[in-house]
Amino acid sequence: MKEARRSGDEVFSPSIVRVSLGSAILLGLTRGRLNAEPTTIYLLTYRRGRCTANCGFCPQARDSTARSDMLSRVVWPPFPTVEVVERIGKAFGDRRIRRVCIQSLNVPGILEEIISLARIIRLTSPVPISVSCQPLRREGMIRLREAGVNRVSVALDASTPKIFDEVKGVSAGGPYTWEGHVEALRGAVEVFGRGSVTTHLIIGLGETEEEAVRTMQLCHDMGVYPALFAFTPIPGTKLAGRPRPPIEGYRRIQVAQYLITHGLAKYADMTFKDGVLKDFGVERSLLLRIVESGEPFMTSGCPGCNRPYYNERPSGPIYNYPKKPTLDEVREIKRQLSIH
Ligand code: SF4
Numbered sequence: 001m002k003e004a005r006r007s008g009d010e011v012f013s014p015s016i017v018r019v020s021l022g023s024a025i026l027l028g029l030t031r032g033r034l035n036a037e038p039t040t041i042y043l044l045t046y047r048r049g050r051c052t053a054n055c056g057f058c059p060q061a062r063d064s065t066a067r068s069d070m071l072s073r074v075v076w077p078p079f080p081t082v083e084v085v086e087r088i089g090k091a092f093g094d095r096r097i098r099r100v101c102i103q104s105l106n107v108p109g110i111l112e113e114i115i116s117l118a119r120i121i122r123l124t125s126p127v128p129i130s131v132s133c134q135p136l137r138r139e140g141m142i143r144l145r146e147a148g149v150n151r152v153s154v155a156l157d158a159s160t161p162k163i164f165d166e167v168k169g170v171s172a173g174g175p176y177t178w179e180g181h182v183e184a185l186r187g188a189v190e191v192f193g194r195g196s197v198t199t200h201l202i203i204g205l206g207e208t209e210e211e212a213v214r215t216m217q218l219c220h221d222m223g224v225y226p227a228l229f230a231f232t233p234i235p236g237t238k239l240a241g242r243p244r245p246p247i248e249g250y251r252r253i254q255v256a257q258y259l260i261t262h263g264l265a266k267y268a269d270m271t272f273k274d275g276v277l278k279d280f281g282v283e284r285s286l287l288l289r290i291v292e293s294g295e296p297f298m299t300s301g302c303p304g305c306n307r308p309y310y311n312e313r314p315s316g317p318i319y320n321y322p323k324k325p326t327l328d329e330v331r332e333i334k335r336q337l338s339i340h
Contacts, residue, residue, distance in 0.1 A: 018078050055168040093125070100121055118149050131153070132153040137187070
């Protein structure tokens with residue numbers, strides 16, 4: 001395999017790529033038991049060092065002392081790219097997967113590395129490709145699109161500019177600004193189109209439910225799909241001591257996300273008291289129907305992304321269901337939402 005082009009003083013080779021453990025098991029690269037099969041193959045660009053950014057929740061952050069092969073609570077062992085790509089082509093042909101997601105660190109030359117990886121995947125398969133990356137300029141987004149990337153995600157992670165600054169911005173010793181991320185999302189929508197851009201929102205960073213819902217509406221209005229993540233404390237990260245979000249509040253935010261992204265209600269229709277979501281602004285019969293469908297509680301993100309156990313242990317509590325919740329699980333969800 002050829003090396004990627006030269007950028008600055010370094011030459012980057014996409015000959016090795018990290019693969020999330022669940023994806024690696026599904027592709028047959030390693031052995032293991034899967035409680036739920038991933039419907040997307042998650043790849044992480046391979047570097048020996050850490051990310052140059054310093055997000056307080058991330059094991060890859062510059063100042064983190066967590067294992068360097070982790071992202072969220074998932075382990076990402078490295079494999080030869082050729083083997084990974086061949087197996088992705090076969091798994092997509094066999095309809096075992098619906099998407100590939102390339103997650104990247106903020107390191108010099110990363111755009112060239114992502115482009116090389118996307119091109120190699122595209123040579124062997126028409127599988128839809130998402131890229132989750134730092135804010136890029138418009139030219140970088142266009143190059144991703146030309147390399148065969150179908151969707152881009154730029155993660156806001158935080159629901160307010162203040163929390164953003166504290167957990168991943170200047171106050172956290174990072175390179176990012178809220179305005180820069182919003183601008184990059186707008187640029188991504190111009191290049192990829194409305195509905196083909198994602199952002200990640202982590203619930204449990206200190207925001208109120210109202211702030212989270214307001215930001216989801218902002219994203220939706222911009223043509224950006226907000227994918228929900230539950231904050232997961234990882235030993236060795238700056239926010240390791242912070243608790244997970246309460247499941248009841250997370251469920252309310254999932255319902256609001258579903259209503260907003262399906263055009264069934266808006267933030268302005270909903271009622272909040274002291275930041276807590278009290279009324280979804282829809283008829284009770286509709287609310288009951290969507291809650292009982294179980295869909296709002298399934299992993300949200302790019303089409304086909306189910307991130308099994310990215311935020312939770314299989315023993316629970318399950319914040320994002322990687323497959324449709326069972327009747328028993330829906331009963332439990334209704335109890336959490338106090339809906340009878
Ligand atoms: S929503 Fe899923 S597929 Fe899309 S960028 Fe995020 S992790 Fe990747």
